[in-house]
Amino acid sequence: MNAARKQRLILVVSILVGLAIACGLMFYALRQNINLFFTPQQVMAGEAPLETQMRVGGLVEEGSVVRDQETLDVQFVLTDGKGRFTVHYQGILPDLFREGQGIVANGTLISRNRFEAEEVLAKHDETYMPPEVQDALEKAGHPGAKKGSEQ
Amino acid sequence: MLGSPRYFYTFSSRVLPWLTPIALLTLAAGLVWGLAFAPADYQQGNSYRIIFIHVPASSGALMGYMALGVSGLVAVVWRMKMAEVMLKSIAPFGAALAAISLVTGALWGKPTWGTYWQWDARMTSMLILLFMYVGVIALQAVIRDPRQAARAAGLLAMVGVINVVIVKYSVEWVQTLHQGSTLKMFGESTIDPAMKYPLLLSMLGLWLLYAVNVLLRARTEVLWRERRSKWVSKRVKEGEH
Numbered sequence: 001m002n003a004a005r006k007q008r009l010i011l012v013v014s015i016l017v018g019l020a021i022a023c024g025l026m027f028y029a030l031r032q033n034i035n036l037f038f039t040p041q042q043v044m045a046g047e048a049p050l051e052t053q054m055r056v057g058g059l060v061e062e063g064s065v066v067r068d069q070e071t072l073d074v075q076f077v078l079t080d081g082k083g084r085f086t087v088h089y090q091g092i093l094p095d096l097f098r099e100g101q102g103i104v105a106n107g108t109l110i111s112r113n114r115f116e117a118e119e120v121l122a123k124h125d126e127t128y129m130p131p132e133v134q135d136a137l138e139k140a141g142h143p144g145a146k147k148g149s150e151q
Numbered sequence: 152m153l154g155s156p157r158y159f160y161t162f163s164s165r166v167l168p169w170l171t172p173i174a175l176l177t178l179a180a181g182l183v184w185g186l187a188f189a190p191a192d193y194q195q196g197n198s199y200r201i202i203f204i205h206v207p208a209s210s211g212a213l214m215g216y217m218a219l220g221v222s223g224l225v226a227v228v229w230r231m232k233m234a235e236v237m238l239k240s241i242a243p244f245g246a247a248l249a250a251i252s253l254v255t256g257a258l259w260g261k262p263t264w265g266t267y268w269q270w271d272a273r274m275t276s277m278l279i280l281l282f283m284y285v286g287v288i289a290l291q292a293v294i295r296d297p298r299q300a301a302r303a304a305g306l307l308a309m310v311g312v313i314n315v316v317i318v319k320y321s322v323e324w325v326q327t328l329h330q331g332s333t334l335k336m337f338g339e340s341t342i343d344p345a346m347k348y349p350l351l352l353s354m355l356g357l358w359l360l361y362a363v364n365v366l367l368r369a370r371t372e373v374l375w376r377e378r379r380s381k382w383v384s385k386r387v388k389e390g391e392h
Contacts, residue, residue, distance in 0.1 A: 104269075
């Protein structure tokens with residue numbers, strides 16, 4: 001390689017390495033803000049601010065969904081295995097909302113164990129299969145068959 | 152050899168007649184198989200079928216950007232003419248794919264997640280990828296001298312590769328609404344084979360179509376840049392394409 005090219009290569013590589021490091025550090029420093037939501041564990045640990053607009057994400061606990069018969073009020077427990085709290089929501093839930101499903105809720109934390117949601121979004125996992133396969137897995141008692149949405 | 156515009160021109164004349172039909176047929180087969188014949192999903196029903204457009208478009212946009220970055224490196228360091236031509240030819244189709252990825256993602260997000268858009272890391276970095284593509288195209292358009300334009304755009308293209316890494320790993324590094332990768336380079340993919348094969352076929356078809364588009368654009372660009380050369384005027388006189 002001739003001298004001019006070598007110099008340009010060194011220059012370009014050092015610019016890129018410098019920028020990559022800068023981006024990496026920025027990403028690391030802002031990690032908490034880049035995360036779309038707080039997990040129940042973080043909420044329990046007091047890392048999430050009270051009475052501030054924010055998002056929480058986790059799994060809807062099995063058997064915890066309580067729907068009001070007259071209104072659109074719904075209440076369920078959000079968990080990630082390490083923490084749990086109650087979410088209250090008034091409105092129409094997305095089609096994919098079900099027990100065991102991963103969801104992200106936007107709203108405010110009233111107390112450490114009560115979240116008032118204004119918007120509930122369903123997460124879905126990266127697994128795709130036909131219903132028959134799902135049925136077969138469930139019948140065979142496969143552990144992955146009736147799984148929620150969180151990875 | 153491929154570094155010579157003239158050689159590239161004759162080489163691409165030989166490749167295009169068979170690459171074009173293969174690309175179109177592969178893409179058509181993958182899409183028809185996926186959209187009409189693949190089974191429905193156990194959770195999402197038929198709405199998951201947009202995956203057969205969304206994933207090929209997204210992967211094409213990401214791979215195209217990697218190729219753009221490599222062209223940028225070669226154009227800036229080695230000043231190869233063909234790398235400059237590639238820098239100009241790769242960007243437009245990639246930008247279109249990034250846009251398709253964002254639009255199909257939004258359309259898919261509404262019925263499944265319940266929202267068209269959230270500022271999560273995957274979606275935001277994908278939007279930045281579209282802006283990077285547009286930036287590379289715009290930079291080449293505003294600088295008159297094609298060689299200087301290539302150096303500036305090449306540098307921008309290389310810098311943008313950092314963002315490609317962020318797009319790829321955003322779903323693993325931070326909490327996002329977007330789920331993780333279904334197709335895994337190593338290890339088992341979490342998709343039923345009846346859905347995986349049409350998906351892979353659509354991806355391959357779209358990548359090939361991308362290659363066809365890049366070759367066509369590069370040929371036009373080569374002719375324009377070499378318009379004063381003997382081989383081009385000879386071709387024109389002899390009425391060849």
